[in-house]
Amino acid sequence: MFKVLVSDPISDFGLQQLTRAEDVEVAKITGLSEEELISIIRPYDALLVRSQTKVTRRIMKAGVHLKVIGRAGVGVDNIDLDAATSRGIIVVNAPDGNTVTTCEHTFAMMMALARHIPQAHAKTVAGLWDRKSFLGVELRNKILGVLGLGRIGIEVAKRAAAFGMTVIGCDPFLSEERANKLGIKLATVDEIIQTADFMTVHTPLTNETHHMIAGPQFDVMKRGMRIINCARGGIIDEASLIEALDEGIVAGAAFDVFECEPPAPDHPFLRHPKMIVTPHLGASTLEAQENVALDVSEQVIRILRNEPFKNAVTISVRNKSMS
Structure with a gap:
């Protein structure tokens, strides 16, 4: 046995x-x-x-x-x-097994981020009818930057195209021919952070990807960027992201993952008004x-x-x- x-x-x-x-x-x-x-x-x-x-x-x-x-x-x-x-x-x-599930959660986070859904929900159920504080943006005609074009990243790119988004992406293992067939323009990380309106990460956490988006990247990032991370905590430097949110460089961020899970009760993500967080639910269907x-x-x-x-x-x- x-x-x-x-x-x-x-x-x-x-x-x-x-x-x-x-x-x-x-x-x-x-x-x-x-x-x-x-x-x-x-x-x-x-x-x-x-x-x-x-x-x-x-x-x-x-x-x-x-x-x-x-x-x-x-x-x-x-x-x-x-x-x-x-x-x-x-x-x-x-x-x-969890490719579609994680892709769908990424898109749910992107939509929630674009339209301030959790914040608007919280105010409405608290009895406040506030239609002025939650001016959102459309996904149509926006540029989505995808860092990591494996199974999940490609599925996200397909759905983004259906929403009328232009998709640019970075992945060392995806050929230009394959990217063209998928309707994705290959770009460098620097090109993505300087041109995209939304950015989502779908890379594994390795020594090379740890804090791949940190202070130097936020310094040259397109103002008004919205960032989604349903991959792994640690790919984006959390402290640098908070600074970028406070400075208005990043308009909002939606994270399903943290560098340390569960996060400490005083983690700044949990109280920042421009953050949306979920407890690592990407594969939870x-x-x-x-x-x-x-x-x-x-x-x-x-x-x-x-x-x-x-x-x-x-x-x-x-x-x-x-x-």
Whole structure:
């Protein structure tokens, strides 16, 4: 029997391939601290997580039987990939399951930002009929800058075109030919921040993308920019953004992510009148949670059975031929 531990809330429907398998035993124990997880991980062959569990080197060292770590979602910044590689543990994710969901949340944030919807709602339910304070802007004929043209960024670009927006984007892996077919004009980060009316980021958080939009970029940014981040906290420097909002460089920002989650109660994003924030809801739909759980469960069981698999982020040398 293969033993699988699920340490974050993951859709039961999505886990059914594992729970119904005759050769797999699944334990679902969530809300564990690092020490608690270390104390119980030893007998398990696989660990399934979302974003809450931080899979550290110490956890992997204690998990002497671990063959695979499955991330029910895209980002793997909560998993120590170097440690996994050194220990021959395969890490797989589910890169497709939440693409549309995150794209739609991005557009919801963009619309809310353009029309001040949360602020107007708060005043209206408080009994104030204020039609003068919330003059918005149309998306039509505006320039949208997309930083990162992977699955989600491209879906956002498609929907922006339907709203009559001009889309410019930056991605080192997208060819000009492919961009042209998608109706996207490739541009540099500097060109985007100097010309776009709205900007949305869809890059992973890496050493290269950490604070890629910070003080120097805000200094030359087009005045009146509106910024959306439904990717990862830390891509945009939070302190510099607050300064840009106060100075009127940025007209408004909508963030689904923070550098530290959950944010401290006194975080400036939570009280700034030009900010819209949500608690990392980009992938929080019924469909997405089922899809990512189904995808990662299938890959985990394939790896345990030594069958061909996909979506490996790291890979064990002994299983390299299986990818």
